[in-house]
Amino acid sequence: MAAKxxxxxxxxxxxxxxxxxxxxxxxxxxxxxxxxxxxxxxxxAVYTTRASLPSYDELKSSPNGQMIRVHAADGTVLVSLGPSYGEWVPYDEIPGVMKDAIVAVEDRRFESHWGVDPLGLARAVRVAYLKRGSGRRLQGASTITQQVARTIFLSNKYDFGRKMREAVIALAMERKFSKDQILELYLNKVYFGGGAYGIDAASRKFFGHPANDLSLAEAAVVAGLVKAPSHYSPTADAEAAVQRASVVLNVMAETGKISSAQAASVDPRSVKLAPEPRQNSVRYFTDWALPQLEVLIDESEAPLEVWTTLDLGMQRAADEAIRRNAPPGAQGALVSLDRDGAVRAMVGGKDYVSSIYNRATQATRQPGSAFKLFTYLAALEAGHKVDDVVVDEPVTIAGWSPRNSSGHNSGQMSLRTAFAYSINTVAAKLGQEVGFGTVADMARRFGITTPINTQPAMVLGTSNVRLLDMTRAYASIASKGVAVTPYGITRVTANGQVIYQHEVDTSHVLVAPYVAAQMTDLLQTAVATGTGRAAQIGRPVAGKTGTTSSNKDGWFMGFSSGLTTGVWMGRDDARAVGGLQGGTAPARAFASFMTKAVATRPVEEFETKVTLPEWQLEPEDNAYYAEPDNGVFVDQDGNPIEPQEQGQGAQPGQAPGEEQEDRIDEDWIDRMTGGSPANPQQAPQRGPIRTPAPDMAGRSGVVPRERPAAPVEEEY
Known part of the structure; x- marks a missing residue:
């Protein structure tokens, strides 16, 4: 049988x-x-989308994000934040090299595709396949039209749905607008880094001139930014920007936009960058004020015009006062409030560029005797009068024995004298009498927002506070006991319409007017004859100094002519600063600032006249009261500790532990004889001239003969 x-x-x-x-x-x-x-x-989908697309003029005017312009009190623009827009550059005015550069590097088939480039997409898929496993997403497939669609209508979220919507919108745009219009939109809308949207904003930011003057090298730098604006920004990484620009030039030569000779002749390194604008102390204020917009308004899209309380003249004076007076190695901060709470000046440090940390609003430090404001307020509210007789004598409270800077006690004196010369034993006894919890409640009533301990030593300022809060408290005394709330924004407008207007609230009375008047009496005396004499400015001033242990912090708080100013100085690491006392550098900074700040304001007399304390009449026996206010050493909880002895109060340039040679201090002689430059008209008060003790050289007081040359007992 045959096989099948x-x-x-x-x-x-x-x-x-x-x-x-x-x-x-x-x-x-x-x-x-x-x-x-x-x-x-x-x-x-395409034609439906095409029908719903805005007109070209509408697309030109649509913002890329919310821009905020911040104005000073006089209308001057302090800073512009958010997106930065330059002038709109029409297609015919855009330099040809700029158009060629962006097309070559971003979408070389721009003139031929219909909005989506199949060949570019296939190329991107191939690259992604070859680099599979690297975790990189599909890149390089978006045409210029797709980028315009994403920039105007979509987010940067990367998923398949967004890519499909992007493609549909791009195809629709190609049906509705010409290539020239799309490229014009792109070059005026795309983000180039540094907050700059559009080639004009980028050109002005990086090169300091309009976009219609862009050279080939500059155009290559700008075109190279689109791929990674933050990475290739010439202000962030000049070398990376140059390398990327070289790539752009080579691609332009490959695509025939320029010749190889032209590409070789252009050196991106020759591009001159515009200097970065100097960030001055104004930014401390704007950094504090602008976050408040989230609470004040709901607008999140329309460009905003924010009008603030900042006085540029006062701000310059404040900046100069801190820079000139803060000791070497130390920082300084200043806040000045008008009578309604308007922040007229705010300095958070010596240099915003080197440190954006705002020591006026963020730092919490011990205020020393500046905190005695609340102790004396509680005593006055409890019925004490400024002329009441109190006794400076040894006292022990719960194992704590405060000491005066003089090293001894002086017996009977008025409340005014005790405050003027910052007698610690009297403050301690007042705190015990009214209750330390009452003192803490008074501080909270006046706006202290940080935790307050109720250990006995709290009356000497052992609780950390903020400078802004302390300034607010003193401003409330200046306003006769009515609460003052600091504010920095007066009004906000959007599209020409006012959407926020600040209203001052004067309904909260913190203490009775007579209590505030008596407190002002005490504060006047402290400046006129006590520890704050360096803060005199030739018109009525009320204020108080504060110094913490080992000269770590110096404070001066005061007011005059409707303006309340607080000054703090110290190191960020809380180490000692040689010679720093509240009555020295901080008081001098206060006087320097206030002299200029109130120069155009009328002189305002307080309700109470300055009354000299009784000890002022006998300087030869009690001159030590004129020393800067110091106090007992206490720890963070207010418990007593032994004084540190290793030169923490050393003068600048003096090695720790090294004693200074006794010498006659001419400035001290002037002050003690009534010839102080701060008050040259004061009648001389003669007394025995004494050489300051070694650890007090250069300060404003003297030490009694019986006092041993020992480390100073600083005030809390």
Whole structure:
């Protein structure tokens, strides 16, 4: 029997050609049908989107993000934040090199595709496949039209749905707008880094001139930014920007936009960058004020004009006062409030560029005797009068025995004298009398927002506070006991409409007017004859000094002519600063600032006249009261500790532990004889001239003969 051929062994249905023909035919028909439906759906989507697209003029005016312009009190623009927009540059005015550079590096087939480039997409898919596993997403597939669609209508979120919407919008835009219009939109809308949107903003930011003057090298730098604005920014990494610009020039040569000779002749390193604008102390204020917009308004899209309380003249005076008076190695901060709480000046440090940390609003430090404001307020509210007789005598409270800077006690004196010369034992006894919790409640009533301990030594300022809070408290005394709330924003406008207007609230009375008047009496005396004499400015001033242990912090708080100013100085690491006392550098900074700040304001007399304390009449016996206010050493909890003896109060340039040679201090002689430059008209008061003790040289007081040359006992 003959063997069957392979063909005869197959099933009959296999041998029927009609089956495969039908299968292939139906597959083709189904594919064409699905494709046709997809094309129809795409066309419907594209033309529906085209119909809903805004007009070209509307697209030109639509913002890329919220811009905020901040104005000073006189209308001067302090800073512009958020997106930065330059002038709109029409297509015909855009330099040809700029158009060629961006097309070459971002979308070389821009003139030929319909909004989506299949060849570019295939190339991007191939690259992604070759680099699979690297975690990198699909890149390089977006055309210029797609980037415009994403910039104007979509977010930067990367997913398949967003890419599909981007493609549809791009196809629709190509149906509605010309290539020139799309490129014009792109070059005026795309983000180039540093907050700059559009080529004009980028050109002004990086090169300091308008976009219509861009050279080939500059255009290459700008075009190279689009891929990674933060990485290739010439202000962030000049070398990376130069390398990227070189790539752009080479691509322009490859695509025929320029010749190879032109590409070789251009050196991106020759591009001159515009200097970065100097960030001055104004930014301390704007950094504090602007976050408040989230609470004050709901507008999050329209450009905002923010009008603030800042007085530029006062701000310059404040900046200068801190820079000139803060000791070497130490920082300084200043806040000045008008009578309604308007912040007229705010300095958070010597240099905003080197440190944006705002020591006026963020730092919490011990205030020393400046905190005695609350102790005496509680005593006055409890019924004490400024002329009440109190006794400076040894006292022990719960194991704590405060000491005076003089090293001894002086017996009977008035409350005014005790405050003027910052007698610690009297403050301690007052705190015990009214209750330390009452003192803490008074501090909270006046706006101290930080935790306050109720250990006995709290009356000497052992609780950390903020300078802004302390300034607010003193401003409330200046306003006769009515609460003052600091504010920095007066009004906000959007599209020409006022959407926020600040209203001053004067309804909260913290203490009775007579209590505030008596407190002002005490504060006047402290400046006129006590520890704050360096703060005199030739018109009525009320204030108080503060110094913490080992000269770590110096404070001066005071007010005059409706303006309240607080000054703090010290090191950020809380180490000692040689010679720092509240009555020295901080008081001098206060006087320097206030002299200029109130120069155009009328002189305002306080309700109470300055009354000299009784000890002022006998300087030869009690001159030590004129020393800067110091106090007992206490720890963070207010418990007594032993004085540190390793030269922490050393003068600048003096080695720790090294004693200074006794010498006559001419400035001290002037002050003690009434010839102080701060008050040259004061009648001389003669007394025995004494050489300051070694650890007090250069300060404003003297030490009694019996006092040993020992480390100074600083005030808390």
């Amino acid at each position: 051929s392979p063909a005869t062994r197959r099933p009959s249905w296999w041998r029927r050609p009609s089956f495969w023909k039908k299968l292939v035919l139906w597959t083709l028909i189904s594919g064409v049908a699905v494709g046709l439906v997809a094309v129809i759906a795409l066309l419907v």
